[in-house]
Amino acid sequence: xxxxxxxxxxxxxxxxxxxxxxxxxxxxxxxxxxxxxxxxxxxxxxxxxxxxxxxxxxxxxxxxxxxxxxxxxxxxxxxxxxxxxxxxxxxxxxxxxxxxxxxxxxxxxxxxxxxxxxxxxxxxxxxxxxxxxxxxxxxxxxxxxxxxxxxxxxxxxxxxxxxxxxxxxxxxxxxxxxxxxxxxxxxxxxxxxxxxxxxxxxxxxxxxxxxxxxxxxxxxxxxxxxxxxxxxxxxxxxxxxxxxxxxxxxx
Amino acid sequence: xxxxxxxxxxxxxxxxxxxxxxxxxxxxxxxxxxxxxxxxxxxxxxxxxxxxxxxxxxxxxxxxxxxxxxxxxxxxxxxxxxxxxxxxxxxxxxxxxxxxxxxxxxxxxxxxxxxxxxxxxxxxxxxxxxxxxxxxxxxxxxxxxxxxxxxxxxxxxxxxxxxxxxxxxxxxxxxxxxxxxxxxxxxxxxxxxxxxxxxxxxxx
Numbered sequence: 095x096x097x098x099x100x101x102x103x104x105x106x107x108x109x110x111x112x113x114x115x116x117x118x119x120x121x122x123x124x125x126x127x128x129x130x131x132x133x134x135x136x137x138x139x140x141x142x143x144x145x146x147x148x149x150x151x152x153x154x155x156x157x158x159x160x161x162x163x164x165x166x167x168x169x170x171x172x173x174x175x176x177x178x179x180x181x182x183x184x185x186x187x188x189x190x191x192x193x194x195x196x197x198x199x200x201x202x203x204x205x206x207x208x209x210x211x212x213x214x215x216x217x218x219x220x221x222x223x224x225x226x227x228x229x230x231x232x233x234x235x236x237x238x239x240x241x242x243x244x245x246x247x248x249x250x251x252x253x254x255x256x257x258x259x260x261x262x263x264x265x266x267x268x269x270x271x272x273x274x275x276x277x278x279x280x281x282x283x284x285x286x287x288x289x290x291x292x293x294x295x296x297x298x299x300x301x302x303x304x305x306x307x308x309x310x311x312x313x314x315x316x317x318x319x320x321x322x323x324x325x326x327x328x329x330x331x332x333x334x335x336x337x338x339x340x341x342x343x344x345x
Numbered sequence: 346x347x348x349x350x351x352x353x354x355x356x357x358x359x360x361x362x363x364x365x366x367x368x369x370x371x372x373x374x375x376x377x378x379x380x381x382x383x384x385x386x387x388x389x390x391x392x393x394x395x396x397x398x399x400x401x402x403x404x405x406x407x408x409x410x411x412x413x414x415x416x417x418x419x420x421x422x423x424x425x426x427x428x429x430x431x432x433x434x435x436x437x438x439x440x441x442x443x444x445x446x447x448x449x450x451x452x453x454x455x456x457x458x459x460x461x462x463x464x465x466x467x468x469x470x471x472x473x474x475x476x477x478x479x480x481x482x483x484x485x486x487x488x489x490x491x492x493x494x495x496x497x498x499x500x501x502x503x504x505x506x507x508x509x510x511x512x513x514x515x516x517x518x519x520x521x522x523x524x525x526x527x528x529x530x531x532x533x534x535x536x537x538x539x540x541x542x543x544x545x546x547x548x549x
Contacts, residue, residue: 096463135534137464137488163362168488168532188358190391190490190532210437212354213392213425215460215490258460289458312458 095306095337097313098330099138100131100320101293104154104173105145111321113269115144115222115237121321125160131320132165134327139169140193140261140315144236146174155187162188170218172261178207185212193261195220196234199241202255209256218291219257221245223278224265230278237265245278246285253286260286261315264294271297271318274305283309291315299325299333306334347371347548348383350410350426352390352400356531360389360423363531367538369545377409385548386410386418389531390425394434394450394493397425398442407443414445419522419548424491427518427525436493445523446502448495448515457510459492465507467516467528476504476519478526478543485536487516487528494527 102109102124109121121127128139141161143154158171171184172193184192197204198219208217222237223230223245230245241248249260262282264275274295283290289312296302296319305314314334319325331337349360351373364371371387372379380386388410390397401407414420422430431442434450442450453459464486469476479485489507495515498506505517507528518525524544530537 132534159358162359164366166359166363166366166532166534166537168490168529185356185391186358188356188362190356190359190529210393211396214492215462216391259462287458289460289462312462 095311095314095334097137097291098327098334099140099291099313099315100128100136100327101140101142101315101317102127103142103144103317104157107153107157109321110144111269111317112144114265115263115268117269124157127321128161128165131327132167136167136327138167138313139165141169141171142193143173155183158184158187158189172218172220177204178211181208181212181216185216191216191218191258193218193220195222198252199232199234199243202251205252205255205257209258214256214258217256217258218261219252219259220261220263221249221252221282222263222265223275225275225278230281233265237268246281249282249285253288257288259289259291259312261291261293267295268293269318270295273297273301276305276308279305279309279311283311289313299329302330302333306336346383347385347387347545348380349373349387349389350380350406351375352397352404352406354390354392354397354400356391357389359531360387363538363541364545367542367545369541375404375406380409380413384419385544386413386420388420388422388426388429390423390429391490392425394425394428394436394442395438395440397429398440401429411443411445414523417522419544420524421544422525423531424527424529427527428493430518430523430525431495434493446518446520446525448498450493450495452493453491453496453509453512453514455510455512460490461492461509462490463488464533465489465509465516465528467505467507470503470506473504476517477547478517478519478524478540479505480543482536482539487526487530487533487537489528491527
């Protein structure tokens, strides 16, 4: 594990936390939370507009601009990125990367366009995965709409098209605090050679340890544990002994 | 005043924010007159090497940048900006760089996953004088995001090294007034801000 990422899902300007990406418990102000996790030495921050796909646009550009004035770690902006112009705006606002799901499903060639202009490292392909028997199906619009695509095949295609990393969110586990879908993480990890970040399900420190023992993922995105003050960034890092020492510093 | 070079690519906003945060005056510009007046230049950048060079050329920046750097003005290249200081890159075929430094940029020859995204320790090179930009910062963590870089660096201008996937990467170069970091100081928390303070003090 190389990166501990704070995930902030945002609706109408407020950080919210749902279950299975649905629902909307209000957590707090995005800028204040970003500053708080930055002060705790989080490795990265992911700001996701959770209703952008619904309304077809993102409201995060201004928020990214504000956050980047005081938060000096990498920031990824997700939700409602539709076009190369949206990527330009996100980067101009101070984002380092964009996380894209729906627009890539609708027009996969957008991945090549983003990668060729801004580089692969700028494109986080976001996959919302729902278990379907022995396999997983990719969803869009925050876990609401099935795409008919197999997650593993889709992950391979996204890599070929130039995605720099994959953010794999288990819709089944998201918000449940019952642990990661480790089989999903391992299957995606085995299918591609680009970095993979797991999201969805962490409710206690043991869940991170389990993920760390059974996979070699590059990153993990954490929401509930941080938002509900169940753990600090340092405590989360200490739960990942393959990467961090007991003081939370990278080995 | 520090001029952050505007060539229509990259996370320039964060670089400007970081300078503002440390109390330095920084402007985003591609005007050669402004570049001439600046105490120091920053060439930021993310993305593809060829595209970056094309955009520099479209704005007519290659000649003034090269001239000002050779005349002794402090210049800091960040990430892609660092790579563009070099002679060439193999990214998307072969592309020529600014050639202020005689190194080639290649795809990192590692088994580990690429891009290399994450925090790595930067150590001062053993056989070189202590890096000016790392004053008070030896062995700190900095944020990297790249698939290409300068590897197996031997020359004495390599001031700082990082490791990824068993490969030694040039993390920091210092050649008189020409500086470059493969990592992003503007995204590396307090250590990165301190590095930018160090650069600024070299510009005064």
